[in-house]
Amino acid sequence: MADDFVDQTLSDLITAFHILHQHQVVDEHGEISVRHPRDPTTFFTSNVPAILVAAKSDLSQWHVADGSPVEDHHDGCLKMERAAPDMELYAHSSIYAMYPGVQSVIHSHCLSAIVYGLCNSWNSMLQPSYLMAGFLGSSPPIFDIASFYDYLPQSHPHNLLISNQFLGDALAEMLRKSHDDEMRLLDGPTDLPEQKVVFQRGHGYTTWAESIKDAVWRAIHVRRDADIQSAAMNQRESTDLEVVYLSEREARDCERTINRAEKKHWLAWSAEASRSGQYHNDLRDRLGPG
Template sequence: MADLDKVIHELVAANRILANEGVVDAYGHVSMRHPHDPSLFLLSCSRSPELVVPEDIMTFRFDGTTADGRKDNPYLERFIHCGAYEANPDVMAVVHSHALAVLPFSISSVPLVPVIHTGTHAGEHIPVWDSQDKFGDTSMLVQNVEQGRDLALTLGKNRVALMRGHGFTAVGRSLGEVLKISIYLPQNAQVYMDALRLGGTIKCVTPGEMAIRDEGGPGGRELGRALDYWAHRAGCSHYLHYGKK
């Protein structure tokens, strides 16, 4: 079970990192697919990410039920994660955030697109999921399997979906990749919004530039450098490097 322990500690580090970078606050969450059973995933009980410790990490099935017999209170929106893992076997980690900077693009007809080099991690196309389309008036949260599946359908093979008036969901082929996407997405949105306010012609990242930026894949040395930096800033390097001598 040594590598499960390591993965749980990395997931705790991811919670602390996202909180420290302002991507999540009291709300929002991050999960990982279970390293031993791809039909399960790991997610904290209902606790703010900055406060998550290894004992909080629970194991869930894709129907939102717990697979470890724990009775702790789960996140209401765990179905976001259920839908994303069920729909795409390549998804290894999921982030859900209410980051303010992306919200204007979730309610406007102006699509969020990559405009800065770090914004390319989110991919070329960022669809918007509107709970109103299929479910009418709701709490606007993703609180059941059907809503989670519908969100996953909108997400498709993209890396990010905005959620109208609510936030975003990002998926990654690794934990590091989904952190990178989630940390830079609000920054990209902020720069784009500032440029829109400036007026004039805006030059977005080109498809060719996107393709070159994507050549590194989901891992690599460059990502390790960022993970070390984010963990150091968040004071959680001991979780990120758990078990390493």
């Protein structure tokens, strides 16, 4: 028997894949996940390229605790025996496990943003460049997977994928560290991370939120901020002017007051995706827009 409440969440998840694809946040790689609204110990995602996600049968359900497939999965979802080799479930499951308040996670290979994680430093080069990017704070952290290879078997491929729980936990831990507190380790889960975005060297970035819609909003504005900063830095090279980013107070107040998805934003993005003719959502056809 269909559960329309859960199905509406899954419809939003399918739409989120389409919006993220249209906004060049995900392509044939990258994904969004959402915590099960009735069972927070599991989550849903897809290993299907975003433009092809169209129905519950393209979605799969996984355990938060260890990234294993849910045997008694939600009706209509794809039954999985194991994760595909390129399916980075632990980037999602470890964040959900460490931060019970997180409801949605996005991993992106966005080309505009990936360049800002190519630094030999703890912090990325990305700064909050405009009012919709205050949530970034003062340069998000960089997860450099090379720092963890020595803790893995010698046979483990150095392919930058978050392919086991050890690496997933290390990535999730980066979200609750600040630069001044780099070596601090906390015992047990904390409700929400301190950092909103973590870059992954040579790989992409991961962000999260307390809803699908806010996660999509953040992921889109990471890309937009990267585009703005790149343009500003290129322009700076031909002048004597300095690029002026948001102050700490401006970034904090923008995050507190306006850095979130309003209903009209979601409706506009959904309409753009629907009217483009590129995407199909079987659940939306049955349930209507979220």
